[in-house]
Amino acid sequence: MTQALQTHPISDTAVALQETLVELIDLSLQTKQAHWNVAGPNFKPLHELLDEFTDGYRGWYDEVAERLAAIGVAPDGRTATVAANSPLAPLPAGQLDDRALVALVEERVAGVAGRVRGRMERLGEHDLVTQDLLIGIVHGLEKQVWMLRAQRS
Numbered sequence: 001m002t003q004a005l006q007t008h009p010i011s012d013t014a015v016a017l018q019e020t021l022v023e024l025i026d027l028s029l030q031t032k033q034a035h036w037n038v039a040g041p042n043f044k045p046l047h048e049l050l051d052e053f054t055d056g057y058r059g060w061y062d063e064v065a066e067r068l069a070a071i072g073v074a075p076d077g078r079t080a081t082v083a084a085n086s087p088l089a090p091l092p093a094g095q096l097d098d099r100a101l102v103a104l105v106e107e108r109v110a111g112v113a114g115r116v117r118g119r120m121e122r123l124g125e126h127d128l129v130t131q132d133l134l135i136g137i138v139h140g141l142e143k144q145v146w147m148l149r150a151q152r153s
């Protein structure tokens with residue numbers, strides 16, 4: 001019984017972290033793709049902003065993966081795992097108009113923010129440390145959504 005009480009929350013935490021890991025890796029790949037393919041009058045600020053976002057995701061997913069390791073679960077950041085499990089739609093191939101691109105990236109960042117927020121709220125019941133990590137990530141993602149929204153106005 002004690003074992004069940006201990007492992008059930010760890011399993012919930014592990015699922016929340018693994019799902020977040022996959023989404024943040026995909027987001028980092030998509031913003032790098034966008035960084036290379038943005039075109040239009042706002043090329044320069046968007047090219048730079050997207051690279052900042054990529055750096056942010058890399059830092060966050062490293063923390064998420066290491067939290068998984070810390071609770072005794074092997075993080076899975078393999079390409080095949082990300083491709084099979086990410087809920088993000090791929091970006092269209094090729095060069096992307098700056099305004100359309102901002103909308104595409106905003107849609108993806110907002111989607112990840114919403115899903116991580118859901119996990120963050122559920123984890124509060126049994127893992128405050130992981131919840132704290134996810135709170136920081138949601139804070140950052142929601143700030144990015146605002147930055148993208150401001151680009152479109």
Ligand SMILES: [Fe+2]
Pocket residue numbers: 035051
């Ligand atoms: Fe670059």
